[in-house]
Amino acid sequence: MTEAKVRSNPVPRFLAHLVSYLFHPLFISSYVMAFLIFFHPYAFNGFDERTKVLRMLNIVLCNALFPAFSVFLLWRLKFIHSIFLRTQKDRIIPYIIAMIFYWWTWILYKNWTEVPTEVVHFLLGSFLALCAAFICNIYFKISMHSTAAGGALMFFFLFSFSDEYASGLYLSLVVLGTGVICTSRLLVSDHTRWDVWSGLFIGALSQYVAWMF
Numbered sequence: 001m002t003e004a005k006v007r008s009n010p011v012p013r014f015l016a017h018l019v020s021y022l023f024h025p026l027f028i029s030s031y032v033m034a035f036l037i038f039f040h041p042y043a044f045n046g047f048d049e050r051t052k053v054l055r056m057l058n059i060v061l062c063n064a065l066f067p068a069f070s071v072f073l074l075w076r077l078k079f080i081h082s083i084f085l086r087t088q089k090d091r092i093i094p095y096i097i098a099m100i101f102y103w104w105t106w107i108l109y110k111n112w113t114e115v116p117t118e119v120v121h122f123l124l125g126s127f128l129a130l131c132a133a134f135i136c137n138i139y140f141k142i143s144m145h146s147t148a149a150g151g152a153l154m155f156f157f158l159f160s161f162s163d164e165y166a167s168g169l170y171l172s173l174v175v176l177g178t179g180v181i182c183t184s185r186l187l188v189s190d191h192t193r194w195d196v197w198s199g200l201f202i203g204a205l206s207q208y209v210a211w212m213f
Helices: 003-008 010-022 025-039 049-076 088-111 117-136 144-162 168-188 193-212
Strands: none
Touching (some): 049 088, 088 117, 117 193, 144 168, 168 193
16 A cells, blocks of 8 residues: 555544554653653662652653643744644744753752662653754754654663663564654654654664763
8 A cells, every 4th residue: 555545544544643642752751751660670669659659740740741731821822823833933932841841850850869870861861852853943843753752762772781671572562662653643744754764863862872971
């Protein structure tokens, strides 16, 4: 089936829209942190349940809800034309707001000495990816979905080499998820292949730089 036929087929388009919403860029860091906090056998070992929930709540608020609510306010106040940020101009202020929140999250986790180093690396990488995407947005409309997915992919790839409980299962799931997210954006957005591939590269590079930092 050609790409044009896939784009015109309502079933793939519905699934692509569903994937785009479920794996919105603002949600990716929350998904990664939820895995590390609640499912990984040792990353947050020794933390009581209340502390785990508070750490997770901090990520959800600062990396997802507050930036999303800020975009909603910008839209209602008519600072941006669409809540879906369809143009490069609409993305400028939301990028800056998100960078502030992501920077704040990284600073908090960096100063909590009991937090695993890998987590601090991931949050720094997420902040750097936002900064890089903001710069790229000046020249072209880089895909925020693929940037977030590329960051998650590189993090799990690097983490698997330092994790004594490393499993090919979660790395395989992230690879599959990254492919599905990027394909979905090509199907239901106006992004070009360059927008998607460059986002994937920027996200991965940012996590690698943070890991080496």
